[in-house]
Amino acid sequence: MRKKLVCLLLALAVCLSLAGCGGVSYGVNPVMTLVSQDYSMAFRNDDMVYYYVVAALEEMNAEGTITELARKWLGSNMVSFGRRANALAAYEPPEPRTFIIGVDENSFPFAYGDNGNYWGFDVELATRMCEKLGWTLKVQVVEKENVYIELYSGNIDCAWGGLALPEKDIENKRYTVYGPYVHNDIVIASxxxxxxWNSLQLNGRRMAMCTTPEAMEALQSAGKVANRLGQITRLAGGTTECFSYLFAGKCDLILTDSTAIAYYNSH
Known part of the structure; x- marks a missing residue:
């Protein structure tokens, strides 16, 4: 699996480098927005961990670390975090601990997994934050619908990794939320x-998409538009494989995230 992911990324890099040499453009443009969502972080209510994490992140933002990572993974600073220099000075030094985050491993480029290892903007930011606090990071895969259970069972300390938390849980204050820190749209793109370049031109077009429940729900939300599409190929290889299909001409469209488009259009 790791070798397959590396090969796909290398193939995409070759395509993008050819585009930069005056060949065909390999950028991607949204054609139709299906779902709009926001990514946030969740903590157990009244957990001191929340205050250390927020202070560390806001201090890191003041130092420029978050801007650096956002440009690396998203091409620009499209994330929104508070900014406080020396924010951690308000608290006693934290005790060493293992800090467990729950991520959606299909939320490239915020969190994605391969053969038991995890990468992405959120994962790298959490790693840097743990280094600052003297903590050890552990990554656990979760479903957004189970965030409350995962937090209060002790399986995770924080839901953080490309998660659009359920609105009902937020409204009922089942946990403490930090954010939203970034907006994402699930889109059909060409x-x-x-x-x-618009939804009127989708008739009979071939589309590739991930096999995740969230992608399937987004497609169902398209209603009659989905019925106008031609062949729909469901790929188990995730976002990277979808973009590889599109760049190779194996499909006309992909169902993907606007934040993933930001990554590929900037690399």
Whole structure:
């Protein structure tokens, strides 16, 4: 699996480098927005961990670390965190501990997994934060619908990794929320240079998409538009495989995240 992911990323890098040399443009453009969502972090209510994490992040933002990582993973600083220099000075030094975050491993480029290892903006930011606090990071895969159970069973200390938390849980204050720190749209997208630029031009078009429940729900929300599409290919390889299909001309459209488009359009 690791070798397959590396090969896909190398293939995409070659395509993008050719585009930069005056060849075909390999950017991606949204054609239609299906779902709008916000990513946030969740903690157990009245847990002191929340205050250390928020202070560390806001101090790191003041130091420029978050901007650096946002540009690396998203091409620009499209995330929103508080900013406080020396924010940790308000608290006693934290005790060493293992800090467990629950991530959606299918939320590239915020959190994604391969052969038991995890990468992405949120994962790297959590790693840097743990280094600052003297903590050890552990990553656990969770479903957003189970965040409350995962937190209060002690399986995780924080839900953080490309998670659009259920609105009902937020409204009922089942846990303490930090954020939202970034907005994301689930969209149908086409490649630069194609003749597909709005929803009226989707008839009979081939589309690739992930096999995740969230992707399936987004497609169902499209209603009659989904029925106008041609062949729909469901790929188990995640976001990277979808973009590889699009750049290779194996499909006309992909169902993906706007934040993933930001990553590929900047690399």
């Amino acid at each position: 490649r630069d240079g194609s003749n597909i």
